[in-house]
Amino acid sequence: MSRDRARETGARGAVDASAVLVGFARALRAAGIDAGPDRVQALIGALAALRPGVRSDVYWSGRLTLCGSRDDLERYDRVFAAYFGGAGTGGRAVRAAPATRLRVTVREAGPVPRGGGEGERDGVPAAVLASSAEVLRHRDFAGLTEAERGQLRRLLAAFAPRGELRRTARLRPARRGAVDPRRTVREMLRRGGEPAPPLRRARAARPRRLVLLVDVSGSMAAYADALLRFAHAAAHGGRAPTEVFTIGTRLTRVTRELAHRDPGTALAAVAAAVPDWRGGTRLGELLRDFLDRWGQRGMARGAVVVVLSDGWERGDPEPLAAQMRRLHRLAHRVIWANPRKARPGYAPVAAGMAAALPSVDAFVEGHSLAALERLAAVVRGADHA
Amino acid sequence: MRPIARQEQEEGRVAGGGGAGSVWPAGPDDVRARLEESGYLVDDGLAVACFLALRLRRPVFCEGDAGVGKTALASALATALGAPLIRLQCYEGIDASQALYDWDFPRQLLHLRAAEAAGITDADRLEGELYGRRFLIARPLLRALETRSCVLLVDEIDRADDEFEAFLLELLSEYTVTIPELGTLRAQSPPVVVLTSNRTREVHDALKRRCLYHWFDHPGFARELAIVRRRVPAASARLAEQVTTLVQALRAQELVKPPGVAETIDWAEAMAALGATEADAELAVATLGSVLKYREDLERARGLDLTALLAVRGT
Numbered sequence: 001m002s003r004d005r006a007r008e009t010g011a012r013g014a015v016d017a018s019a020v021l022v023g024f025a026r027a028l029r030a031a032g033i034d035a036g037p038d039r040v041q042a043l044i045g046a047l048a049a050l051r052p053g054v055r056s057d058v059y060w061s062g063r064l065t066l067c068g069s070r071d072d073l074e075r076y077d078r079v080f081a082a083y084f085g086g087a088g089t090g091g092r093a094v095r096a097a098p099a100t101r102l103r104v105t106v107r108e109a110g111p112v113p114r115g116g117g118e119g120e121r122d123g124v125p126a127a128v129l130a131s132s133a134e135v136l137r138h139r140d141f142a143g144l145t146e147a148e149r150g151q152l153r154r155l156l157a158a159f160a161p162r163g164e165l166r167r168t169a170r171l172r173p174a175r176r177g178a179v180d181p182r183r184t185v186r187e188m189l190r191r192g193g194e195p196a197p198p199l200r201r202a203r204a205a206r207p208r209r210l211v212l213l214v215d216v217s218g219s220m221a222a223y224a225d226a227l228l229r230f231a232h233a234a235a236h237g238g239r240a241p242t243e244v245f246t247i248g249t250r251l252t253r254v255t256r257e258l259a260h261r262d263p264g265t266a267l268a269a270v271a272a273a274v275p276d277w278r279g280g281t282r283l284g285e286l287l288r289d290f291l292d293r294w295g296q297r298g299m300a301r302g303a304v305v306v307v308l309s310d311g312w313e314r315g316d317p318e319p320l321a322a323q324m325r326r327l328h329r330l331a332h333r334v335i336w337a338n339p340r341k342a343r344p345g346y347a348p349v350a351a352g353m354a355a356a357l358p359s360v361d362a363f364v365e366g367h368s369l370a371a372l373e374r375l376a377a378v379v380r381g382a383d384h385a
Numbered sequence: 386m387r388p389i390a391r392q393e394q395e396e397g398r399v400a401g402g403g404g405a406g407s408v409w410p411a412g413p414d415d416v417r418a419r420l421e422e423s424g425y426l427v428d429d430g431l432a433v434a435c436f437l438a439l440r441l442r443r444p445v446f447c448e449g450d451a452g453v454g455k456t457a458l459a460s461a462l463a464t465a466l467g468a469p470l471i472r473l474q475c476y477e478g479i480d481a482s483q484a485l486y487d488w489d490f491p492r493q494l495l496h497l498r499a500a501e502a503a504g505i506t507d508a509d510r511l512e513g514e515l516y517g518r519r520f521l522i523a524r525p526l527l528r529a530l531e532t533r534s535c536v537l538l539v540d541e542i543d544r545a546d547d548e549f550e551a552f553l554l555e556l557l558s559e560y561t562v563t564i565p566e567l568g569t570l571r572a573q574s575p576p577v578v579v580l581t582s583n584r585t586r587e588v589h590d591a592l593k594r595r596c597l598y599h600w601f602d603h604p605g606f607a608r609e610l611a612i613v614r615r616r617v618p619a620a621s622a623r624l625a626e627q628v629t630t631l632v633q634a635l636r637a638q639e640l641v642k643p644p645g646v647a648e649t650i651d652w653a654e655a656m657a658a659l660g661a662t663e664a665d666a667e668l669a670v671a672t673l674g675s676v677l678k679y680r681e682d683l684e685r686a687r688g689l690d691l692t693a694l695l696a697v698r699g700t
Binding site: 034036038039042045046049050051056057060061063064065067068069070073168169170181182185186188189193204206241243253255256291292293294296297298299301326 | 412413429430433434436437440441443448451477478490491493494497501515543544546583584585586587590593594597598599600641642
């Protein structure tokens with residue numbers, strides 16, 4: 001029965017109704033919605049239960065079954081209008097423009113590397129460097145050759161920040177601590193009522209949530225790739241639940257994209273998802289966006305939040321200062337990693353950075369592998385830099 | 386959770402009170418009518434969502450800002466269906482023994498002692514008794530499976546962790562639970578499930594895929610006004626209209642926490658409780674604390690020309 005109904009609503013002419021729906025789902029997938037076969041199945045089931053030929057029923061059942069997040073809704077509306085048309089447009093599949101794919105890898109001709117990096121890079125053969133992780137550890141990402149970048153990627157994949165531990169309300173079996181009556185009783189039952197040594201319990205410790213905000217705007221172009229790989233390592237290696245966002249001209253949540261185990265695949269997915277590589281930054285606005293949509297609801301609450309950015313704010317720094325204060329009140333700890341901090345003579349005079357600093361618990365470097373290692377240690381709560 | 390005005394539901398309750406399938410609504414409009422009867426106003430999408438949830442036995446996954454009526458939907462559904470509401474509040478670290486079932490060890494021990502005192506020595510029988518249903522403590526999820534046609538609210542699923550989501554996955558698709566000592570329990574009539582999320586964390590796709598996804602927006606002026614009229618009978622028509630106008634205007638401001646419908650209702654209640662039949666700027670400022678919960682927002686609102694806002698009629 002669903003066939004007839006869908007035919008009335010969707011297809012013109014003798015087209016199989018489920019084929020129409022499958023085509024619709026395909027158009028949705030092209031637009032970036034994860035409308036898999038099981039979801040289509042659900043849609044067909046839903047349509048069978050609803051009134052035939054009612055446009056709003058088709059619209060809502062599709063929206064309820066095929067979409068999975070708020071971000072999907074706008075795309076869904078667009079594809080629905082194009083596919084089922086206003087008046088007269090037949091059931092032609094729309095070809096949604098594929099998301100523009102940009103490569104994540106850092107351009108070779110990035111900002112001119114400064115200081116000693118330049119000389120070393122020209123003088124030392126890549127092979128020698130590739131064998132020497134020690135040298136690489138302290139090199140600025142901005143001044144690396146392609147071979148060094150390859151090595152860096154391998155090194156980055158190997159370590160990950162562990163979240164700082166916090167005590168939870170839950171009790172876990174432990175050697176020391178208060179007596180756990182339940183387990184003790186269970187043990188005694190197991191022994192048929194014979195006395196057993198008391199078993200104990202103590203508060204469990206859990207790593208705090210880690211939230212990484214990675215700046216991918218133009219001024220950070222030389223670092224974005226390495227920092228995202230760091231984020232990838234954090235999302236996989238550490239045991240702390242990790243959320244990653246990119247900030248550029250807009251805020252993009254890339255946690256899901258980074259879920260791919262392989263860093264290359266993950267970064268390609270991030271590249272496809274992030275629309276604004278190398279734009280300018282409006283840190284204050286984006287931070288506000290993050291806090292409104294995610295942070296305040298709980299993501300930043302009690303978490304360790306790391307902002308990886310050079311603090312280059314194009315607009316008025318006051319909103320950034322206000323949002324940083326807000327973030328600081330929510331988060332357990334706010335860490336700012338700035339790749340430019342290591343430069344000789346660096347002073348946080350960039351308006352944005354100066355505005356943010358009062359609300360930052362730890363201000364660290366973020367330009368080299370060693371710096372990121374230290375950042376990982378700070379995240380763990382090892383030392384407050 | 387906001388208690389729903391219950392006075393008229395008691396008699397308006399569906400005959401048979403959640404028994405056989407015949408009481409289920411015939412279509413989305415029927416669902417809407419029943420929910421409206423219980424004081425909860427829905428738009429087209431939510432009516433379709435609720436209807437499909439009932440018909441297809443799929444959980445509804447509700448996302449949206451705080452205070453837009455996600456949790457209230459579950460209690461409204463329960464009232465509309467005349468079904469009991471079972472609520473599971475999720476939190477970080479929740480696990481199966483807190484959500485599903487647990488064994489009552491003290492009572493088991495007591496039972497052993499009593500048996501000993503009575504001189505019962507049949508070990509097999511004793512053991513069988515120890516892991517019988519009477520020593521099982523049913524937590525919300527098991528209760529929901531055991532209660533015929535109930536509404537199960539899994540509140541703030543985004544607070545629980547991944548493991549718990551995975552555990553729910555099985556329960557929500559099969560409506561069965563396996564207890565090693567007792568075997569597999571199957572729900573005779575699966576509960577109507579409402580999951581809510583505040584989006585503090587992205588819930589796993591696998592779970593969402595089994596649900597109907599509904600995003601809750603702030604209602605438009607007309608619907609919000611209707612909700613206020615419905616939920617705050619003490620407020621005069623004029624007051625309800627003014628409060629709704631003000632809240633809609635506040636939402637357009639850049640606030641840390643834009644007020645939800647829940648706050649609109651609170652505000653109307655607060656003004657009505659002060660005996661007002663009409664709002665003015667002074668009264669609005671005095672009761673602002675029931676709508677805005679951040680100092681920054683309060684300051685911002687106080688800086689606004691509330692009298693001018695009151696003059697603007699909503700559309």
